[in-house]
Amino acid sequence: MPKRTSDTIAEEWAYNEPHPAWEARTAASLPQPSEGSVPETILLRFILLYIGIQLLPIDGTFVKNLFRLGEQGPFNYTSYLFGLSKYAPHFVGDAPSFTDWGVVALLALAGTFIWNAVSRNRQIDNQVYAWLRVAVRYRLALAVLAYGFIKLFPIQAPLPSLSNLNTAYGDHSAWKLFSLSLGVVPGYEAFLGAVEVLGGLLLLNRKTTVIGTLILLPFLGNVFFSNLAYEGGEYVYSGLLLTFGLFLFGHDAVRLFRLVSLEAPAQPNRLTLALTQPQQTARLLLKSAFLVLVVGLYGFTTARSGQLRLPQTPGLPGVAGLYRVDAFTTDGQSIPYSKTHPTRWQDVVFETWNTLSIRSNQPVALLASTTEELPTSDAQRDYERAGSQGRHYYRYTTGPTPQANQTTLTLTGPNPADALLVGTVTMTRPNEGTLLLSGTDAKGHAIVAKLTKVNKKYLLQEAAKAGRRGALTL
Structure with a gap:
């Protein structure tokens, strides 16, 4: 290794010291106020x-x-x-x-x-x-x-x-x-x-x-x-x-x-x-x-x-799920299954909270909600039906009934003038997977519907069970 002389050290010192001319050039290159x-x-x-x-x-x-x-x-x-x-x-x-x-x-x-x-x-x-x-x-x-x-x-x-x-x-x-x-x-x-x-x-x-x-x-x-x-x-x-x-x-x-x-x-x-x-x-x-x-x-x-945008009131225990409408009568007249009939129900969904929805061919007034809102009560929570048509949504409260297998549902819906059901509905559970609903529509016709639960699997839920590396079976 070469020996460092005093002249070499002096040159290094001069090199490392900021030169006045360099400082002037640097200052000139910077944007000035x-x-x-x-x-x-x-x-x-x-x-x-x-x-x-x-x-x-x-x-x-x-x-x-x-x-x-x-x-x-x-x-x-x-x-x-x-x-x-x-x-x-x-x-x-x-x-x-x-x-x-x-x-x-x-x-x-x-x-x-x-x-x-x-x-x-x-x-x-x-x-x-x-x-x-x-x-x-x-x-x-x-x-x-x-x-x-x-x-x-x-x-x-x-x-x-x-x-x-x-x-x-x-x-x-x-x-x-x-x-x-x-x-x-x-x-x-x-x-x-x-x-x-x-x-x-x-x-x-x-x-x-x-x-x-x-x-x-x-x-x-x-x-x-x-x-x-x-x-x-x-x-x-x-x-x-x-x-x-x-x-x-x-x-x-x-x-x-x-x-x-x-x-x-x-x-x-x-x-x-x-x-x-x-x-x-x-x-x-x-x-x-x-x-x-x-x-x-x-x-x-x-x-x-919690889920501020969805209802917080619990629904009927053990009822949540998708139900197909196997039998449907209006004023005692049986109507066979049809996707085009104006009043015949096609299926019914009960949520885990106090909401049920009915799919039929009757038009649904679209709630065109496109902004983010955080309501403060269940009566204001309409995210589930906002921006969707094809299903009629109802909130319900339960009341006492004389029979053990019966429940009275008092419905409230957004469109009472053309509602598929209004007022009080009687729900009977003859067995685990069957529901009988009887009530009145907005035009005063007596409605009786037999619902059978569908054991449907949902990709979202099955994927959560299987995990990221699990195999899905639907």
Whole structure:
């Protein structure tokens, strides 16, 4: 090994020391802060006002829903906060639309002209921008955490009911098919929820915001296009969340492009807020409250809520399953099996909860529900029939009967004018696999139906029994 002389050490020292000329070249290659041209200033102020208006509860709906907590029952804090997290300014029509964005753009445009007329101080723009980034970070975090937890504990898309599994594919709407396809893989649904929760948590820290947006932008883009492709009702809201994510990511986009794609020096993110000590204390208190109320309490109540979108009242024990209608009479007249007869029943499904559904050729009014709702009572839970036709759904309550093998069912249905059954129905169980239903339809005709249970196997249940490497036998 050659001996290191004093001259060699001096040369190494000179090589390792930053050279003033090299520092000057490096500094010149980095993007320097600029005051910006007048068009750039106008565009920046328009964007700030547009995003800011999208955050404000200016149509009164948010304030109205804010005081609904007292209407919720135990562990329904999930429904309450989820409803608040979905707020977006709405001005035109009954349902949200991109027209609302146009109204917001007009308001922002008017505000931009006023801002330019009364203020030439561009330092104020930087402060407004910094504060707005904080507000957008927490607003987007609230939204993705609200949706993330109902996926992490599979509530958004529950497992398909027996009635859903016995409904023809073409009798489901496009959005219901998407929801059912997600519901049959709760593990994947939970994984999607974990991605959303992780991205939302990263937004709560300024230094990890860019990582959070990198995680969330592909996810939010997929949600937006899924709503468009499957005729979902939340394409406007999902598009709004996507714009929030792009707004946050835009702050670091150029730096990342220079660093990763061009392999050139890039300035760090030095946008900070100069806060006084009281403001620092308030910031910590607000962040702590957000973590407790949104992450802690919301996550806890969501985990304890169970299947919020399906009825919680248990059904008749030992009755759940698919039944074929072997015999059917109307006013004493027997009607043979037919898929085209207007009133003849084809099959009946009893769920494990207090729902029964009847398939017949009589038209069903489609409940076109394409948005995510978390109801607070069984009377409001209509996910099982939403987006599906071909089956008539009824909820029932049981009452006392004089005979041991009889049960009285009091039915409630969504369409009493054309119901296959109304009022009180008597159910007799002559043996383990047979049911006799007798009652009256909406037109006053006496109905008697003999039901025989079908020992049908379902791929979803058999696959769960067999495991990933087991063999399926249907």
